[in-house]
Each structure stands twice: as C-alpha cells, then as structure tokens.
Amino acid sequence: MSEQTNLGGTFTLPNTSITMKRIGYGAMQLAGPNVWGAPRDVDAAVAVLREAISLGINHIDTSDFYGPHITNQIIRQALYPYPKDLVIVTKVGARRPEDGSWVLAMSRQDLTEAIHDNLRNLGLDTIDVVNLRLMGDGHGPSEGSLVEPLTTLAELKKQGLIRHLGLSNVTPTQLAEAQTITQIVCVQNQYNVAHQEDDAFIDDLAQQSIAYVPFFPLGGFTPLQSSVLESVAKSLDATPMQVALAWLLQRSPNILLIPGTSSVEHLRQNVKAAVLQLEQQTVADLNAIAAKPLADRFS
Numbered sequence: 001m002s003e004q005t006n007l008g009g010t011f012t013l014p015n016t017s018i019t020m021k022r023i024g025y026g027a028m029q030l031a032g033p034n035v036w037g038a039p040r041d042v043d044a045a046v047a048v049l050r051e052a053i054s055l056g057i058n059h060i061d062t063s064d065f066y067g068p069h070i071t072n073q074i075i076r077q078a079l080y081p082y083p084k085d086l087v088i089v090t091k092v093g094a095r096r097p098e099d100g101s102w103v104l105a106m107s108r109q110d111l112t113e114a115i116h117d118n119l120r121n122l123g124l125d126t127i128d129v130v131n132l133r134l135m136g137d138g139h140g141p142s143e144g145s146l147v148e149p150l151t152t153l154a155e156l157k158k159q160g161l162i163r164h165l166g167l168s169n170v171t172p173t174q175l176a177e178a179q180t181i182t183q184i185v186c187v188q189n190q191y192n193v194a195h196q197e198d199d200a201f202i203d204d205l206a207q208q209s210i211a212y213v214p215f216f217p218l219g220g221f222t223p224l225q226s227s228v229l230e231s232v233a234k235s236l237d238a239t240p241m242q243v244a245l246a247w248l249l250q251r252s253p254n255i256l257l258i259p260g261t262s263s264v265e266h267l268r269q270n271v272k273a274a275v276l277q278l279e280q281q282t283v284a285d286l287n288a289i290a291a292k293p294l295a296d297r298f299s
C-alpha cells in the first residue's frame, strides 16, 4: 500500500484478534437528509463504500437507525460478501418513529430487536462490535446506570450474536460500571478540535488499550470552522478537514477515525490526512481552539 494510503497505522482492540486501520469510515451520511430515508443517489452511496474498501479502509461505523435500515442495506448491497478483514461496528439504543425523531429504545425487547435488525439488514450471523449508545444530553453524556441495557447486550453476546461490546456517549463512571458486567473494547464519544472535553478520558482509555472513536470528527452537522485550522491548512497545502483529522491521529494512538461523507472526492481527501505531520507548535495552536469562545475562532 502506498504511503498516501497508510491510513494512520493500525490498532488492535483489547484482548481480541480485531485489528483496524486507524482511518475508517462513518456511514451516517449515506442516508437521506437528517439521516432519514434513502439518499438521493443510491449508486453514489454504493460508490463511496466501494472506494473506502479500495483505499484500504477496514472499519465501517453504522447503525440500523440510520435511514432507518437503509444505510445497513446499502452497505450490504455495496460490499456483500464482505472482505475478510472488514470490521463493521454498529450501535443500538434508539429507534426512529415515523416523524423522523430519535427515541430512546433500551428495553430488553428494543435491544434484542435492534440486534436482529442489524444482523438481517447487514446479512451477518454475528456482529463484530456493538456500541450501546446512551441518550445522555443528546451529543454529550450524562450520568445514569447502564446495567440493565448492557446486561441484555452481554446476554446476546453470550448467544453468539455479538463478538465484542463498546459504549457510546458515556462518562468514565459509566465505563467503570460497564466493566463490571462485560469487557468493553471501544468508546465512541463526541470529540474534535472544537470539543476536547474528553481529554482525560482518552488518556485513561489509552492506558487500558481501549479504542476511542470520536464521533463528529469534522464537526458533524456543524462543520468545523476556525481561522487557525484554515491557516494551518494553507501552510501545509492541505484542507482544514485534513488538518482536523491529522490532529486527531496525532492526539493519541488509541484514536480511530470514522469521518462521514457522501462524496468519493471527500473520502479520498480524508484518508490523505494520514500523511500530514503537525509540528508541536501547530498542535498547541490547534489544542487552543476549543478554549476560545465561538465568536473568536475566526479572529
């Protein structure tokens, strides 16, 4: 594989034989607007997924509540039979009623149905990794016990429907509680140059060899904007998005990226973030973005 597609090296999930390239792909952008319904162009969505594989990506993040069902069905259409080393990570804990909203779905029945929906729509007998996604405050976590839903997922794991479990939108206290029930291999929380609240958590997870997978690495529904990002990008002949991804790769070796895009061109740009080297001072400047009030991020 060329240097351009080294994808940031690899990371092996703790006590598993699952090794992932550090740049993966997040499939949420493949559904229709507001993550609802079909995309305008299904062939374009299929092309993005196939390009991801041809670039060497072996980690796809998804959920059956994207669409709902549709994103997983497109993944199956594009990639089945799946490459041997492909790791599909999904998440459960919400459902989408007809009005397109996101509703908590944590009962034993909800979670069991969600696992079977994922298996059916992806065409799998067992799912590599399932994240229990807590509702929290939306895109940030809030304290509260996860014993009941995680116990259900641990039982489904014992039945062989799930290989490994992770958590999403959680606090360190919730991780500790989860670890009394089952092994946790990854945590998926919001983190990017503008949201660095999880700094201490990332270091703790790195100590435990647990993967940290930032969602909204490029700002999600509110794309990252900052004059620092722009000037660094200009000086490196790169794009601000590539700089944002390179900063994450350099932040900690347990960080795995899942930038989302519906565009082959953006996907190709994103994987090139792996070759950007950020100097110490540049990293310090980027670290400082989150501390600035929103209005000052352009000054």
Ligand SMILES: NC(=O)c1ccc[n+]([C@@H]2O[C@H](COP(=O)([O-])OP(=O)(O)OC[C@H]3O[C@@H](n4cnc5c(N)ncnc54)[C@H](OP(=O)(O)O)[C@@H]3O)[C@@H](O)[C@H]2O)c1
Residues within 6 Å of the ligand: 025, 026, 027, 028, 029, 061, 062, 091, 133, 168, 169, 188, 189, 214, 215, 216, 217, 218, 219, 220, 221, 223, 241, 242, 258, 259, 260, 261, 262, 263, 265, 266, 267, 269, 270
């Ligand atoms: N656990 C959770 O609660 C949770 C929540 C949200 C997301 N996720 C996961 O995290 C993944 C990433 O999050 P995300 O997709 O919401 O947000 P993101 O990766 O931060 O950003 C995606 C946005 O950036 C744009 N973009 C991507 N590459 C670009 C580039 N090179 N240049 C310019 N614009 C670019 C995309 O538009 P284009 O389509 O036009 O490229 C899209 O609007 C999702 O796909 C999903 O798998 C998890």
